[in-house]
Amino acid sequence: MKNQFLYVAVLSCFVLFSCSDSELVENWKNPEIDSFQAQKVLVLALYNDKENRSVFEKRLVNELIAKGVNALNSDAFFMDYEADRPYTEEDLEALETQLLLEGYDAILVSKVLGAEDKVTLVQSYRNLSRSFEDFGSDYYSSQDLYTQEDQIEKYVVYHAQSVLYCICPEKERQVIWRASIDVTKLDSDKKAIKEYIKMLLWTLEEQNLLISSSKF
Template sequence: MRTIAYYLLCSMLTLLMSCTSSDLVENWKNPDIDTFYAEKVLVIAMTNDVDNRKRFEKRLVNQLQSKGVKAIESDQFFDENYTQRPHTQEELDALENAMLQEGYDAILVSKIIGAEDRKSLLQSYEGFDTLFNSFEEDYYSNQKIYTEGEYADVYTVYHAESSLYCICPTKDREIIWRGSIDITQPDSTRKAIKDYINVLLWVLEEQKLLITSD
């Protein structure tokens, strides 16, 4: 028989999950790598929204630095006009060589890769997580279904991706890790950035990448 403590725990978990606008969808790690700790990592957010790019990079860099990672925002390495035009692979190879000369050995790239509108059915009755003690309570609370029905709510889901690349001088330049994170119905852009970074840092620590666990 399920106890009150069980239901309280379920309610707490549901509440915690509902407080974030970002969810991990996919998580891939190079099978040849167990742990990876960079000496110096460049943080890049790829977006044409300059303000949010700077906001994202600044917060992520600050969070990484608070965990002992030497992280640098892209503006501190790129010149102000670097993102104003496309670059060839040869130019990007030269960029990586320049990064090596500056002591970088990793790049953490984040970007929005797509968006889609989804439709949910919002109903004017008690939700699935509501516990009824009797049929009477259940029927009484939900009988509005017969008269009020349901309506559709359209919302946008943004598909984002972060990737960690090694540019170590003694190793092949390769991908270390990639994660896909969905951003759904954020209350604000600032909260979406905060939630995304929280998920990103949690995954990196779980995968023993960049962040050294205490």
């Protein structure tokens, strides 16, 4: 039954976002948890580009707040500790204790796992959705492939992951949910961030995590 639910969720997502620049690759939810709404969630992005990391966190926090979630970006907690990274495991345990003391009960971590260059033949791709009844029509519409150098489109695909952790006192760093999302960067990092967050929020709401689907 669980596998059937996951299949339906992924299939629905594919239908809604088939024309999007983001793709849900993995969507796992802790089977022990039906729904989860945090009292206070820390949004943390792990990425080596400080500017894009800040843009991502602020945009995601604003989107979550708009949906009724009490969310704050990492600057609200780490403040001037940025220079002290990387942390030891002992440091992180102390930070988690401090988070609990300040009322946080969840952390939403997002990170870029890698990126790869992609190349596609634009005309060839567009012709996949067309059917031809005779050779002449097919050949006429496809002859631009002879000059395919002008039809090649290059782009970057980011492989990213988001994980929702519960830091409730009675449960140690429990993973509530995780998802892997591929995002295509066609023209700008800002657009890629926007597409990723769109997919991320949609998936959270579908799983009734952080965002209560009954309210919106």
